[in-house]
Amino acid sequence: MAVAESISILPGVVVARDYSYMCSDPGQDLIKEDIKTHELNRIVVASCSPLMHEATFRHAVDAAGLNPFYFQMANIREQCSWVIKDKTLATGKAIQMTTAAVQRVRHHQPQQMRPIDIIPSVLVVGGGISGIEAALKIADAGKQVYLVERDSSIGGHMAQLYKTFPTLDCAA
DSSP states (O other): OHHHHHHHTSTTOOOOOOOTTTTSHHHHHHHHHHHHHHTOSOEEEEESOHHHHHHHHHHHHHHTTSOTTSEEEEETIIIIITTOOOHHHHHHHHHHHHHHHHHHHTTOOOOOOOOOOOOOEEEEEOOSHHHHHHHHHHHHTTOEEEEEOSSSSSOGGGGGOSBOTTTOOBOO
């Protein structure tokens, strides 16, 4: 509530609301309705991780007819409320992060997604145990793998060992 109240007085902010589950369908509907009703040209959501929900919000913004790149997210859950025990300090940081997101989104330019062709292959640098394991896992996933090793043989440091612990297997 305090974050929404603080943000609501910033220049250019038309709507600031406190809604616990903005990533839910009703929350996304609020965003779409606000874009249409208030003719908004930028959107900021202060909530959880962009990794989990940035695409969700960009889709909602796009569905409302606004370029999805006119959207900015502030991760106040993982970077404030979950890690700062003092509620006053966490709220202050959330306000600062959200204010920064409001300032940042003002500078966004419209962009368009465009499809590009890719070749699903992977280069693994280093033929040690980790490189070999990574190459095998990626190959098992159906991708073409190029394993590059600078030495004349693979195995890395493991190949230099006589036996491995705890099984005492031959390292080679």
